[in-house]
Amino acid sequence: MIAGRYLRARRKEAFISVIASLTMVGVAIGVATLIVVMSVMNGFRGELLDKILGLNGHFTAYPIESQFTDYKETVAALEEVDGVRFAVYFVEGQVLASGQGSSSGVTVRGMDEENLRKLTLLYNGAEQGGFDQWDQSRGVAIGYRLAQTLGVGIGDQVQIINPEGTMTPFGSTPQIRSYPVNAIFNLGMVEFDSYFMYMPLEPAQDYFKLVDEVLKPGMGPLDPLATDAEIDAAYQRIPRASAAEIFITDPDAVGVMRERLQAASGVRPLILTSWQERNQTFFSALQVERVVMFTILSMIILVAAFNIISSLIMLVKDKSADIAVLRTMGATRGSIMRIFSITGTAIGVIGTLVGFVLGLIIASNAEAIRASISNFLGVTLFPPEVFFLSSLPSRVDAVEVTVVVSMALGLSFLATLYPAWRAAQYDPVEALRYE
Incomplete structure (x- = not known):
């Protein structure tokens, strides 16, 4: 209940609530971006494999002797x-x-x-x-x-x-x-x-x-x-x-x-050449690109997690008197930690859920969105001469989406630990001395 009250905006706490909202948006953008990019890269690799292996076999056999x-x-x-x-x-x-x-x-x-x-x-x-x-x-x-x-x-x-x-x-x-x-x-x-x-x-x-x-x-x-x-x-x-x-x-x-x-x-006797040997450099580059893109885009969620820390620290500073009153009423340090942990985690959970839904919607309609933007701007996005394919493929991988969501929730929870611990260390006497 108390954590929910701290999340809701009041006139004198409007600035902190705005920061919390922006942090929530940052988490959502990070999660959605990761889901969309990984889905497009999955679709790109899968579509290339389907096309290449649809005409060229998994093995090419050449005669000898x-x-x-x-x-x-x-x-x-x-x-x-x-x-x-x-x-x-x-x-x-x-x-x-x-x-x-x-x-x-x-x-x-x-x-x-x-x-x-x-x-x-x-x-x-x-x-x-x-x-x-x-x-x-x-x-x-x-x-x-x-x-x-x-x-x-x-x-x-x-x-x-x-x-x-x-x-x-x-x-x-x-x-x-x-x-x-x-x-x-x-x-x-x-x-x-x-x-x-x-x-x-x-x-x-x-x-x-x-x-x-x-x-x-x-x-x-x-x-x-x-x-x-x-x-x-x-x-x-x-x-x-x-x-x-x-x-x-x-x-x-x-x-x-x-x-x-x-x-x-x-x-x-035949000389056998596999599809992996024929396309080793190309698909190795795709795999490296997937790992690099995942690492870079994960930084968006990491930045949002640091924003959770900063917004919670500001909230703790603003609520120092409330913390002191709660402590004098019998609230334990653990209770104070739980209040601020729930507050910060709620920001991460809401942002992650919004990003999850938004990412799935965009990933499922990637080609339609690309075509609409191309028609509106009058330019060709992802030209087929460069990207080999005539459309923008997208394949959502449930395992990767689960990893992204779990990472976002985990970082959101870890980001709340330090501000919640600082709130629990407040001395009621010192906090109320000048009230």
Whole structure:
């Protein structure tokens, strides 16, 4: 009751009440800021992982010792390993893509429709066109940002140029071919939407010359005068793949799954590169940034806790006569400590609860708030070219929110101990001497 009376403002105590209110606002801002920033960073990391691992596997398997001609058998054996969701094989190469007067370097991946269907992020990400009858289409699929760069749409021709073309007596000539655009996808990640192009597997194998033609078993030397039909009948085509992507159930179980994949029976020798190795620098930087941001923003709550100390010390000074009267009426030192501890802790608890609610509201509507501010100011906040993502993601982590709230409550309580102890040490005689 007494602590509640000390919290309520009176005319002569208005200044102290204003300080207490500002302290409460400081705690609320600190808690809300921590919740929002940590949620956005969680969403940023989670969204990047979902996008990166939605197209690129948790492991990339490269062949060693011989050409990757047994890619279908290898992928089938990999999918039998416990903990593997699925695996896909593909052809990959770097080319220059040209459209309506503009060019851009792109990565071309050749995949058949069966494997494309496994990549649900890509298969369902087609905004225009689609992947139906993909193997028979002889066209390409490009990201919407790449389509804007090249100035092409559905049905337009895209010319791709490979510098490692046909060998002639005068050297290598670039290989130039044109393909119609059959699909334009939007994955929400700048890297994929700007620099990736997909085409059916067989045309990609032909384009990158990953098809070996060897004589069929039992065929002798060909007649120099043999017709084209006889030559085609004597040779068999053996296509190759560049590598395979392996998608596992638990992305963090890289060490265990590497051993299982390498020990899998029936799998040829492979070089396995995990997603952690490919993106180690990037995600390590994100983790360091999370820790640094949490530490820096925690200072806001710490400053608010010091404000609780200063406001309580002023309250104790102002209430010295009240403390003396209470002591003469029989109040113990412990009772005095409890009064001021409850007063200071109430400031921290109310501020923490307000910050908790405010932080959850902002974190849950981060993208809508960003879009509204961008439209109002006429500027692009968090440009996708810099932050890789086309929207501002946010994921609230219950554990982190609990840590933030617990830290705020703990600091608020600790901040009350010294002023409450000073109040309990007041001598009633000295306090009332000049009253």
